Amino acid sequence: MLGSLLRRGVSHGYAVISDITSWHAATWTDVKPGSIYHALDKLESQGMTKSVNSENNEKLGPSRKEYIVTEQGEVEFRILLESALVSADIQQLSVGIAFMDMLSRPRVIALLQQRRVELEKSIRFLKSLPTEECPSEPSKHPELVGIWAGYVENEATATERILANVQAGKYVFKSDSLEGK
Incomplete structure (x- = not known):
């Protein structure tokens, strides 16, 4: 709004x-x-x-x-x-991406780098979780852990792609027009 x-x-x-x-x-x-x-x-x-x-x-x-x-x-x-x-929530991130042009390019780059670091920490944590072939509890189910690790890896890949595009000068940021003056 x-x-x-x-x-x-x-x-x-x-x-x-x-x-x-x-x-x-x-x-x-x-x-x-x-x-x-x-x-x-x-x-x-x-x-x-x-x-x-x-x-x-x-x-x-x-x-x-x-x-x-x-x-x-x-x-x-x-x-x-x-x-x-920097949010892990897909809806919040979507809003951030939709309006990121209202920040400066360097600020967006810093925030996306921060998000990437946090996602990488989450991936390492998820991959460290113990799993069992016949899980004794839900948190040890290899499919459950795999779903979450895959989801976070996908988020990290998407973040990396967006970050690369922003760093390469793609998209117009409000501050870009101010820097040229």
């Missing part, structure tokens, strides 16, 4: 719903279009956003409440975004 508002500058609920729908965000986040207005009210009550009067002077219907992200909201967005880029 904060990312949509920050990308737009000033926005109303319907535009946020439009963004979330066009981004197919319901497939990679917990945000559902039906909860947008409640979430916008909650963000406003927490000081993350501020409502402003619509600049649309046309009287085609009821006035529309528009929102901007406050300084507190921008700080919170950055904290959440950085946390998402």
